[in-house]
Amino acid sequence: MGDKIYTDTPPKCDFCDLPAKVDGKTNQGPWANMCAKHNTLYGCGKLGTGYGQEIKPTSEKPAPVIRDAEDLDMADLNEYIDQILGYSISNFYKIQETDAIP
Numbered sequence: 421m422g423d424k425i426y427t428d429t430p431p432k433c434d435f436c437d438l439p440a441k442v443d444g445k446t447n448q449g450p451w452a453n454m455c456a457k458h459n460t461l462y463g464c465g466k467l468g469t470g471y472g473q474e475i476k477p478t479s480e481k482p483a484p485v486i487r488d489a490e491d492l493d494m495a496d497l498n499e500y501i502d503q504i505l506g507y508s509i510s511n512f513y514k515i516q517e518t519d520a521i522p
């Protein structure tokens with residue numbers, strides 16, 4: 421899991437009406453969506469797995485890095501296909517598999 425998520429529809433800060441800049445652990449323990457000010461006040465001060473993710477607009481998403489084919493695995497290929505199609509085909513298949521479970 422990265423320390424950044426990209427979306428053009430960020431959730432609201434849990435403490436005010438501003439769009440959240442961080443989805444992360446608070447210094448009290450529970451997680452919260454926080455704007456920059458409330459992240460400074462209540463955030464745990466770290467980002468990454470177990471701490472939180474910075475919420476960024478999709479316009480700041482870095483371009484995909486194309487690597488040699490032998491370095492790619494199925495997850496990379498699914499991600500690449502998602503980027504080309506603009507939606508998550510791997511999620512679509514996950515939903516289909518889940519639906520098949522009685």
Ligand SMILES: [Zn+2]
Pocket residue numbers: 433434435436437438454455456457458
């Ligand atoms: Zn706030």
